[in-house]
Amino acid sequence: MSLRQYARDLGMGARFAVTGGREGWVRTALTAVGVGMGVALLLLTTALPGVVSARHAVENARTDYMFTPHPLPRGDDTLLLAATDTWWRAKPVRGRLLEPEGPKAPTPPGVGRFPAEGEMLVSPELGRLLASGDAKLLRERLPYRITGTIGAKGLLGPRELVYYAGTEGLKPGTPGARVERLRSFGDPHPEPEHTDPVLLMITLVSFVVLLMPVAVFIAAAVRFGGERRDRRLAALRLVGADSRTTRRIAAGEALTGSLIGLAVGAGLFLAGRQLAGSVTVMGESFYPAYLDPSPLLVLLVALAVPACAVLVTLLAMRGVVVEPLGVVRTAVPARRRLWWRLLLPVAGLALLYPMVGQGRSNGDFNQYLVVAGVLLLLVGVTSLLPWLVERAVARLDPGALSWQLAVRRLQLSSGTAARTVNGVAVAVAGAIALQMLFAGVQSAYVRDSGKDPARAQLEIDLSDHAQVGPAAAAVARTEGVRTSVGLATASLGAKPRDADVSFGFVMGDCAALRELAHLPSCRDGDTFALIDPESDPTYDPYRDALLRPGHTAYIDPSYADIRGLAVPITVPEHLRRVTSRKDPLMPSATGLLVTPAAFPKAAEPALLGQVFVRTDPAVPNAQEYVRNTAARVDPVSDIMAVRPTETSSRYASLRTGTLIGASCVLMLIGASLLVSQLEQLRERRRLLSALVAFGTRRRTLGLSVLWQSALPITLGLLLAAVVGVTLGAVLLRMSAAKVTVVWSDVLALTGVGAGVVLAVTLLTLPPLLRMTRPDGLRTE
Template sequence: MSARREQPPGGAVPRRWGRLRDLTLGARFAVTGGREGWVRLLLTAVGVGLGVALLLLTTAVPNALSVRHDREEARVDYTYGTTVRPRSDDTLLIADVDTEFGDKIVRGRLVEPEGPRAPLAPGLARYPAKGDMVVSPALRDLLASDDARLLRERLPYRIVGTIKESGLIGSHELAYYAGADGLAGQIDGSLVGRITEFGDPNPTDQPADPVLVLLVLVVFVVLLMPVAVFITAAVRFGGERRDRRLAALRLVGSDSRMTRRIAAGEALAGALFGLGLGTVFFLIGRQIAGSVEILGISVFPSYLNPSPLLAALVAFAVPGAAVLVTVLALRGVVIEPLGVVRATRPARRRLWWRLLLPLGGLALLYPMIGQGRDNGDFNQYLVTGGVILLLVGITALLPWVVEAVVARLGAGSVSWQLAVRRLQLSSGTAARMVNGIAVAVAGAIALQMLFAGVDDDYTKQSRNDLTRAQMQLTIARDIDLAAAAGQLAATRGVRGTTALAQSMVSDTSWRKDPERSAELTVGDCAALREVAALPSCRDGDAFAVRGVEWDTDTPKLSKPGAKLYVDSSYGNRPGGSGIALTVPADLKQARAIESPNGGLTSGFLMTPGALPAKATGVMGGTVYLSFDASVPDVKEYIRNTAARIDPRIDPMLWSATEQSTRFTSIRTGLFVGAACVLALIGASLLVSQLEQLRERRKLLSSLVAFGTRRRTLGLSVLWQTAVPIALGLLLASVVGLTLGAVLLRMTGTAVSVDWASVLSLTGFGAAVVLGVTLLSLPPLLRLMRPDGLRTE
C-alpha cells in the first residue's frame, strides 16, 4: 500500500501544476503552430490590441481633462473687482486681447512688468519687450502659412520665442503674449488689470447638474460597450480550426477538461500578445493625438496618461475575459477524438434567458423615471448597470434573432442560397461580427434622443436681432467713439454702424455712494432711434425714457434745471465728483424699444449737442455693426480694423442661439469618442472578415474549381454580411429607441423621436459594414485561386 502512495519519477503531477501545464501547452500551440498558427495569433492580437488601445485611451481621458483644467486655472489672470492694486516691484500689467481667426479663438495678452519680481506667466522664460511676442507652436505655424495674411496684419509683433507646454491647454491652441507699455492708464477692472500672481485665488466648484452627470455616464458606457464586445469577439478568431486541433488532442489522450484548459491557454496567449500590441497602438495613438485637433479639442501626448488603477484593471480584465469567453464558448461544443459535434445541426437557442438582460436593465432604470434634475442626483450604479444590461442584451438577443430568421430563408439566386446556407450553419459567428456595430448604433440612437430632448434646456434663442446687426463691439472710454465708428464704417464689406456712448448719472457727487442713479446714452438721432421711439429729434435734444419697469430713479432725476453728475471714475479707478450736467428745460419724453441686442435702454438719451464737451472723454461705447456676408473674409477685415483702433476690442459675432458651454463640451466629447469607436469598428470588422475568409479558403477554392463564378461568390459574401447587419441594425434601433425613451423619462423630458437622425445613424452603421465588405473583396479574389486547394 505504501508503494502506491509514493509518486514515481515522471508520474502524475499535483493538480494545480497540471492545470498550469495545460495552459502553458495551449500558449505553446498558439506560438508554434507554424504559419497557420501565427496568422491566427496575429489576427487575435490585432483585434484585441485595437480594443485595448481604445480602452487605454478612454482611461486616459479623465487625466487629460484634469490636466487641461489645471493648466487653464494656473494661468488665470482676470482681476474683476472694485479695487486696484497699487504699483510695486512685484506687479504685472496685463490686458486681455483675445481675438478670432476664422472659427478659431486666438488667446492674446499684452504684458508690461512693473518690476523685477513681476509674476511670470506659465510657459514663459521671460516677458517679451514692446513690439515683440512669444507665441504657441500652433500660432507660429499658422502665421508662417499663406492663409494667415489677415491675421499677420492684426498681430504686428516680432516673434522672439515659443510658449512652452506648461502654458498651453492643447497642442493646437493659438496663443501669444506681446510686450506693451502705457497699460497703467487703461486699467478698467475687466480687460486690463494689475496682478501679483497667476491663478484663481478663489476657485469655486459649480454644483453638478444631474442631467449633465447622466449624459457623461451614458456617453462613457455607450462608447466602451462596443470595445468590450469587439475584444470578446476577437479572442474567438479561428474557432473552427481550433476545435479541429483540439479533436486531434483528444485522439492522443487528453480528456475534455484538459482540452478546454489548452484552448484557454491558447486564447490567453492571444490576449497577452494583444495587450502588448494594444500598448504599442496606444503609444502610437497618443503621439498622433498630439498632432491632430478634433472639433476644436487638442491635447498634448503627456496628457494621455491612464490612471495606474484603470490600466491595471484593463491588464487583468482582458486576459481574464479571453479565458472566460473561450471556456463558455466550448461548453456548447462536444470535442471527440474523431471530430467536433458542432458540425451537426445545433440545438435551437432559447429566448427566455436572453430577455432577462434587457428586462433587468429596464428594472434598474425604472426607479429613476420622472426624477428630472430637481429630485437629487441619479444613482450612478443603477444608471451604469441598467444601460450595460440593455446593451449587453443586444449581444444575447442578436444570435437568436439571426438564427430564427435565417432558418426561414430559402429560395433565391445561387449567391443567395450559398449565403443563406452558410448563415444557417454558423449563425452565431455571423451575429458576433455584427454585435459591435449593433451595440454602437443602439447607444448612439439613445444618446441622440437624450441630447435632442434636453437640448432646449441648455440652448436658448439669442435676443440679438440679426436683421439689424451681426456684430457688437465694446469701445473703451479712452477711445474716440465717433472716430472708431467711422473707421469701422469704412471697412470693406461693412453696411452700417450704430454708435452709442454709455455712462451713468446721479444727483450727488460720485465721491459718495449716490442714492439715485440712471443710465446715460449718447448718440446721433439715427442711433437713438435704434433704442427708443422718439417724438422728433435734432442735435441738441435730450430725452427721458419711460416704460422701463425697473427704472424708478429716472422720473425723480428728470426735473428741468436739476443738476446731475456724469460718472468719470473710469470703471473701478478712484474718480472725482463727476462732470456736472443740467437737465434741459425742453427735456422730451421717449418710449423704450428693444435695442439690437434685445435689451431695453433706460435713463436719459442725449444727442452730442446736449452734452458738455468734456463729458465725451469719460464715456465708453458700443458699436452695433452690420456687414455683407457674401464678401470674402469680411469678418477678418472688421477684426483687423478693430485691432488697429484698439487691441482690447474683441468684436462679438452674434448668433441666433446660445448654448451652455458644459453641455457643448459633453457633446464634443461624445463626437470625439464616437470617431475613435467608429474607427475601431471598421478596423475590427475588417480583421474579423479577413479571418472568416481565411478559414474558408479551401471551400472557396473548391467552388471556383467546380466552375462557380467569382461574381457569385463575391455576392454571397456580401449577402452573408448584409443579412446579419440588417437584423442587427433593426434590433439596435428597437433597443436604442427604448433606452432613449427611458432616459428622457428619467430627465422629466417629453419623449420624442427624431426619425431622420435614427435613419442616418443606422445608415451610417450600414455604410461602415459595406465599406469593410468592399475592402475585403481584393483578399477574397486572391483566396479564390485554385492553388488554395494545395495542402501539406
C-alpha cells in the same frame, strides 16, 4: 485536478498559438490585432481623465482675471495685463498685453522673461502660422517683433495659438478695457466647482456607451479562427485528451492571443501617444505627456482582457462537442431561448427607474445604478441580437443564387454573423441614446442670445466711449464692410446709490438709434423712451416712475461693491415714447435713447462703446479686415462674432469630448470589422474555391458576401434603434426633460452604422477574389 495539470494544458494551448504553423500564426495574429486595437482604445479612455486634469491645471495656472471687491494698489510686485483675444478664421487666438510695474512682477506660466514694448512671445504653432505666407492679415494685426516662444507649461496643447506682447500705458479700471492688475497668476483660493448632476450623468453614460463596443469587439476578437481550432482539438481527442483538457487547451490559446494583443495594444497606444501632439481633433490638441493612464486602471485592463478571453472561450466551448472523429456543432442546433435574454434590459430599466424625474434639483444621481442600468441595457443588445438573427433567417424564402448562399450560411452560423455586428449595434444604440439626451437637455445649457446674425455679423466692444465715432467710421471704410453702427451704453437708476431697479441708457446719432427703435423723427438733441412690447410687465411701473417727465434719474448709480458716477439727468417734459424694432441690434436695450447733444458731458466716463458691423459675404476675408481695423483703432477692443445662441462651456466641452470619443470608437469599429471579415473569409477559403471550381461566378459570391453583411446589420440596427430610443427616453425622464425623438437623427446614426459595415464589406471584395482562385483547393 492539480494546478500543474492546469498549467500544462494552458501551456500546450500557448504552444499551439505560437508554434502551430502558418494557420496558428495567422489566427494568433488576427486575435492579437483585434484585441490590440480594443486595448489601445481602452488605454486611451483610461488616459482621458488625466488629459482633462492636466489641461485644467494649465488653465487654472494661467488664470489672469480676479473678481475682487477692491482693485489692487500699484507695487513693485504687480503687473498690468490686457486681454486681446482674437480669431484667425475659425481658430481662436489667445492674446495678452503685459506691462510690469516693478521688478517683482509675476510672469505668466511658460514665460521666462517679459517682452519689451513692441516685442512678443508666441506659441510654437502661432510662430509657424505667422511665418507662413497664408497669415499675412494676422501678421498685420500683431505688429510686434517675435523674440521668443512660450513653454509647454503655459499652453493647453501644441497646436494652441497664444501670444504675450509687451506694451506701456495700460489703464486699469477703465470701463470696457479688459485690463487687470495682478500680483500672481492663477486663482490662489479656487472654490470647489459645483457639479451639475445632469452633466455628471451624461459623463457616466458617455463612458459606458464608448467603452461597451470596445469590450464587445475584444470578446469577438478572441474567438477568431474558432472553427479551425475546434477541428485541431478533435485530433487531440483522438490521441487521448478528454473534453475538459481540450477546453483548457483552447483557453490557453485564447489567453496567449490576448496577452500578445495586450502588447500590441500597448504599442499602438504608445505610438498614438507620440503622434498626439501633431494632430488636432475637433479643434483640440494635446501634449503626449497628458495621455498618462492611471496605473490602477492600466492594471485593471491588463487583468480584465485576459480574463475576458478565457471566460469567452470557455463559454463558447460549451456549445461545441469536440469528438475524436470531428466536431459536432450544428447537427441538432438548440434553439436560442428568449426569456433570459429579456431579463438583462428589463433589469437595466429597473435599476434606472428609481431615478426617473430626479433632474438637477434633487441631488446627484446614483453613479452605480446609472452605470449598471445603462450597461445592462446595452448588453441586452448583444444577447437579443443572436436570437433575432436566428429567428429571422430561419423564415427567409429562397431566391437568387447569391441570396440562397447568404441565407444558408446565416442559417448554419447565425451566431457568427451576430457577433460580427454586435459592436456596431451597441455603438449605434448608445449613440442614439446620447443624441436624444444631449438634444433633450440642450435648452438648459444653450440659451437664445436674442441677437440676429443677419443684422450684424460682428460686435466690437471698445475700451473708450470716445472712440465710438472714429472706430465706426474706420470700420465703415474697411474692405468687405457694408455698414457699421456705433452706440454707447450705460445704466440708469432712480437713485444715486443702491437703486432698486436700473434700466439701460443708449447714446448714438439718429441713424444708429433707428437700428434699435422706430423713430418718427429725429435730430441731434432729442431724447426718447424705448418701450419693448415683449418686456416683462412687472417692470412697467418702475420704468414709468423712472421716466416720468421732469423726474431726475442718475447715470451709472453707485452700489456697495461698485463705485459709480451717479450723474443726474432730468427727464425731458416732452419725452416721446418709441417702440423697439423686432430685430434690434441690441435686444437688451431699454430705458432712454439719447442723441449726443442731449447727453451730459460729466457722465461720459461711464459709457461703454460698441460698434456693430455688417459685412459683405462675397468678400472672403471681410471679418479679418474688420479685426485688423479694430486692432489699429483700439488694441484692447473685444471683437465677437454675433451668434444666435450662447452655450455653456462645460456642456460644450462634454459634447466635444463625446464626439472625439465617438470618432475613435467609429474608427475601431471599422478596423475591427475589417479584421473580422477577413478572418471569416480565410476560414471559408477552401469552400469558396470549391464553389468557383464548380462554376459559381465570382460576382455571385461577392453578392452573397454583401447579403451576409446586409441582413444581420439591418436586424442589428433595428434592434439598436429600439433599445437606443428606449434608453434615451429613460435618461430624459431621469433628467426631468421632455421626451422627444428626432427621427432624422436616429436615421442618420443608423445610416452611419450601415455605412461603416458597407464600406468594410466592399474592402473585403478584393481579398475575396484572390481567395477564390483554384490554388485555394491545395492542401498538404
